[in-house]
Amino acid sequence: MKKASIKVFLTSAHNKPSGGGKVLNQVGNLFREKGYESYVVVPGEPEPASWMGNPAPVINLKDM
Secondary structure, eight states: OOOOOOEEEEEOSOOSSSHHHHHHHHHHHHHHHTTOEEEEEESSOOOOOTTSSSOOOEEETTTO
8 A cells, every 4th residue: 555645734933943943843853754744834934943953844835
């Protein structure tokens, strides 16, 4: 049985240092480790969480 192609989008108001931002990036990376395409989605400029050691990929609402 072929695995379905699933994309996971985790939305946030920003990707700046915060507890919620950290959790969103961690969850996004967990999905990617399991083979799913996953992104943190922000309304403005998509900037990676450079304050994290392994930030999840970021896109903006327009690109979603």
